[in-house]
Amino acid sequence: MTLSPLPLSPEVRALLDSERVIPPVPAPVRARALSRARSALLAGGMMSAAELPMAPKIRWGAPVAAACVGSVMLAAVAYQMGAQRHSIPTDPHATPIAQVVATSPAPSVPSPPRAAAAPALVSAPASHASRPSQADAGSNELRLLRLARTAISRQDFAAALVPIGEHAHRFRDGRLAEEREALRVRALVGLGRSEEARRAADLFKARFPRSVLLPAVHGMPPAVP
Amino acid sequence: MTPEEACLDAFQRELDYIHRTLYRLGAGTSEVDDLAQDLFLALSRAWPNYDATRPLRPYLFGIAFRIVSAHRRKGRREIAFGIVETDDGRPGPDDMLQNKQARALLLAALKQIPEPRRAVLIMRDLDDVPMDEIASVLAIPRFTAYSRLRKARRELEAAVRRMLKKVDSR
Numbered sequence: 001m002t003l004s005p006l007p008l009s010p011e012v013r014a015l016l017d018s019e020r021v022i023p024p025v026p027a028p029v030r031a032r033a034l035s036r037a038r039s040a041l042l043a044g045g046m047m048s049a050a051e052l053p054m055a056p057k058i059r060w061g062a063p064v065a066a067a068c069v070g071s072v073m074l075a076a077v078a079y080q081m082g083a084q085r086h087s088i089p090t091d092p093h094a095t096p097i098a099q100v101v102a103t104s105p106a107p108s109v110p111s112p113p114r115a116a117a118a119p120a121l122v123s124a125p126a127s128h129a130s131r132p133s134q135a136d137a138g139s140n141e142l143r144l145l146r147l148a149r150t151a152i153s154r155q156d157f158a159a160a161l162v163p164i165g166e167h168a169h170r171f172r173d174g175r176l177a178e179e180r181e182a183l184r185v186r187a188l189v190g191l192g193r194s195e196e197a198r199r200a201a202d203l204f205k206a207r208f209p210r211s212v213l214l215p216a217v218h219g220m221p222p223a224v225p
Numbered sequence: 226m227t228p229e230e231a232c233l234d235a236f237q238r239e240l241d242y243i244h245r246t247l248y249r250l251g252a253g254t255s256e257v258d259d260l261a262q263d264l265f266l267a268l269s270r271a272w273p274n275y276d277a278t279r280p281l282r283p284y285l286f287g288i289a290f291r292i293v294s295a296h297r298r299k300g301r302r303e304i305a306f307g308i309v310e311t312d313d314g315r316p317g318p319d320d321m322l323q324n325k326q327a328r329a330l331l332l333a334a335l336k337q338i339p340e341p342r343r344a345v346l347i348m349r350d351l352d353d354v355p356m357d358e359i360a361s362v363l364a365i366p367r368f369t370a371y372s373r374l375r376k377a378r379r380e381l382e383a384a385v386r387r388m389l390k391k392v393d394s395r
Contacts, residue, residue, distance in 0.1 A: 006374075006375045006378045006379055008350070008378055008381075008382065009382055011385065011389070012378075012381055012382055012385050014327075015327055015330065015331040015334075015385060016331065016350050016351060018327040018328055018331065019249070019327070019328050019331045019332075019351055020351060022241050022242055022245045023241070023245070024241050025240055025241050025244045029244075029258065030240055032258065033240055033258065033261050033262070033265075034233075034236075034237055034240075036258075036262050036265075037233055037236055037237075037262070037265045038233065040262070040265060040266055040269065041229050041232075041233060041269065
C-alpha cells in the first residue's frame with residue numbers, strides 16, 4: 001500500500017505555479033465585502049443551522065424531518081376526511097378516520113387527552129401540517145433578513161423595511177426577531193426617520209435588555225442627522 | 226479586540242485568499258461575492274470554536290469547500306470552460322504558461338475534477354497544506370486524502386492536455 005501521490009508533469013506544475021500567487025481582490029469588491037461583513041456583525045451575524053454548510057454525517061436529518069412532517073400531514077388529511085364523513089352521517093356507527101389515526105401510535109403526533117380529543121384534533125394536526133418545519137422556518141427567517149441586510153449594505157433602506165416587515169408579520173417572535181429589530185432601527189436611521197428610529201431603539205432595549213446588539217442599536221440614531 | 230472584531234479582522238486579512246479559493250473551487254464571478262458573505266457568516270458563527278493555534282487558511286478552506294458544495298447541491302449550474310473564454314481570443318499555449326490565461330486554463334481544468342478530489346488537490350498543490358491537515362479539515366481518512374490526490378492529479382493532467390489540444394487546434 002503506497003501513499004505516494006502521482007508526480008505532476010512540468011506543464012501542469014508550471015500551471016499550478018502560475019496560480020500560486022494570489023491576486024488582490026479589487027478595491028471596490030473588497031470594500032463591498034467588508035461592508036457586508038460589518039453589517040452582518042452589526043445585525044448579529046447570525047446564521048441558522050439550516051443554512052450552515054452541513055457536515056455529511058448530519059445530512060440524514062433532512063429526510064427524517066421530512067418523514068415527520070409527512071406523517072403529520074397524513075394525520076391532518078386523514079382527520080379532514082374523517083370530519084367530512086362525520087358531517088354526512090350515512091353510517092352512525094362509522095368511526096371517523098381521524099380518530100383512528102389519532103389513537104394509533106404515530107410517533108410524530110402526540111395523542112391528545114381523551115376528554116379533549118375533538119377540539120385538539122381540529123387544531124393540532126391541521127396547524128402542524130400548515131406550519132413549516134423548524135428548519136424551514138429558520139431558513140425562511142434567515143432569507144428575509146438576508147434580503148434586509150443586503151438592502152442595507154446597498155444603502156437601500158426603504159427596500160430593507162419590506163423584508164423586515166414581512167419577517168415581523170410571519171415570525172413575530174422568531175429566532176431572529178432580535179436581529180430583525182436591530183435591522184429595523186438601522187433602516188429607519190438610514191432613512192432619516194430619527195423619531196421612529198429612536199422609538200424602535202427604545203422598544204428594542206425594552207424587549208432585549210441583555211442584547212449584545214444593544215450598544216450598536218443605541219449608537220445608531222444620533223449618528224444620522 | 227472582541228471575538229467579532231477578531232473574526233472580521235481575519236476575514237479582512239484573508240479576503241484575497243478566500244476569493245481565490247472560491248474561484249478555485251469553481252465559483253463563478255457572479256457568485257463569489259455572495260459565497261464570500263456566506264463564508265463570513267459561517268466563520269463568525271464558528272469563530273468561538275476556532276483553535277487559534279492552528280493555521281487559519283486550511284480552516285477557511287474547509288468552510289469554503291462546504292459552502293461551495295452546498296451551493297452546488299442547491300442546483301446552481303457550473304459552466305465548464307466559462308472562464309477560459311476570454312476577450313482576446315487567441316492565446317497560445319506558451320503565453321498561457323506565463324499570464325492570466327494560464328490561470329484561466331488551470332481554473333477551467335480544475336472545474337473538471339469532482340469537488341471532493343479537487344479540494345484535496347487545491348489544498349496540497351496550491352496551498353501546500355500537509356496531508357494530515359487536509360485529512361483533518363475535510364474529515365476524511367489520511368489514506369483517502371492520498372487516494373483523492375492521486376486521482377485528482379491524473380484528472381488534472383488529462384484535463385490540461387485536452388484543453389491545450391483544443392487551444393492548439395484553434
